[in-house]
Amino acid sequence: MNLAELTTFRVGGPAGSVAEAHTREELRAFSDVLFVGGGSNLLVADEGFPGPVCVIRTSGVEERPLRTERRVLTVEAGENWDDLVARTLDAGLAGLEALSGIPGSVGATPVQNVGAYGAEVADSIESVLVFDRLSGDELVLGRTELEFGYRTSRLKRTAANTGAVQFVVLAVTFRLAESTLSAPIRYAQLARALEVDLGDRVETAEVRRAVLDLRASKGMVLDPADHDTWSAGSFFTNPILPANAALPADAPVYPVVDPVTGARDATLLKTSAAWLIDNAGFSRGFGLDDRATLSTKHTLALTNRGGAQAADILALARRIRDGVREAYGIDLEPEPNLIGCSLQA
Incomplete structure (x- = not known):
């Protein structure tokens, strides 16, 4: 195969x-x-x-109520992520609605600390059950032990440092509120789509619909007929830089927040990889050939137009990385896991 x-x-x-x-x-x-x-x-x-x-392909969801207005769900690693999001909303639970439409399995979400539209799985994860391949033990890692960061975690960093997966995710436990109202809206584009202010709470079903519409408009909802979705979603992570980094005046700047404490790190800032790519001269649909191009809907996704090979994707990624470095002195880091290949030429 x-x-x-x-x-x-x-x-x-x-x-x-x-x-x-x-x-x-x-x-x-x-x-x-x-x-x-x-x-x-x-x-x-x-x-x-x-x-x-x-x-x-593991499956199953175990649920237990708490004395507070919250419920705990332990979900097997092979469950489909978006199916889980829909299930929680149907059950009257809030917390995952802004993460609708993200492809993949539940077990992958804590590794990458998957996030979108102002939310991250770190916001809702209570613990992760893992198999430690070095010790042969099953371990329950709490949120602090998982060391979540922007699109990273202890699970991801350990694999990168050792060159092999040490912690195999078996199941993920979420703590979710019993509510049909969403978590506070924290992303400006989503707030505009919902016609609400940042910090407002709205019906979770409305948030899901708005997020799915936004993702579809960017080619971020899987559709076999749409080559803009033949991708790994956002290919580059948003750069995190020192707070005194020299950026163009009109470059977007976002705070960097510790997902465990919620405290802002005043020594760091985050900027937009999509803005850097676009302003370095790479517009939607840019490609070195017709096999692999940027999405026609969104500059952050590299796409297979139907006949691409990994080499085509890598060549395009290198060109964009090098162009952003030449324009702004910033190195973009890939978000997908590269298996048997590298962005090093």
Whole structure:
């Protein structure tokens, strides 16, 4: 099997072997393996992956009420993320609504600290059950131990530092409010779409509809007929820079907030990768050829126009990274996990 069949980029060469894990026990049994959930955050080399591949298919949601007006949900890693979001809203629970429409599996969300429209999974995660492949133990990691940051976590950093996955996510526990009103709206574009002020709360179903519409307008809701969605979503993360960094006067600037304490870090700022790309001269639809281009809807997504290989995606990513560096002296970092390939030329 080619890994292109398991990723939303639809690129990637052959796998050594592919097996599915349907239980926690089966998931724990795999070692020296590439784990694939929804495949929405992977760019796999054209040479493929020589080892075994484990497709995570575990399922199940366990719910328990608390004495406060909150409920705790423990969700198996293989559950579809957006299906979970819809399920929680149908059950009268708030907290995940702004994260609607994100492709992938539940188990991948804490690794990347998935976020959108002013929300991150770190806002709602209570703990993550992992299998530590070094010790052979199951561990429950709380929010503090997970060391969440902007699009990162202890889980992601450990894998990057060691070159292999140490902590295999088995299940994720969320603490959600019993409410049909959303968490406070924290993203200006979403507030405009809802015609409310920042900080307002509205019906969770309205937030979900607005988020899905916004994501669809940017090619960020999977559609097999739309090549703008043949991507890994946002390819580059928004740069986090020292607070005194020299930026153009009109560049967007956002605060950097500790997701555990909620405190603003006055020594840092965050700016927009999409703004940098656009203003460095790369408009929507830009490409080095007709195989891989920026999305025609959004400059932050690199897309497969139908015949791309990983090499085409990488060449485009390098050109954009280099152009932003030349224009602003800022290095863009890729958000997807690069398997068997690198942005280094």
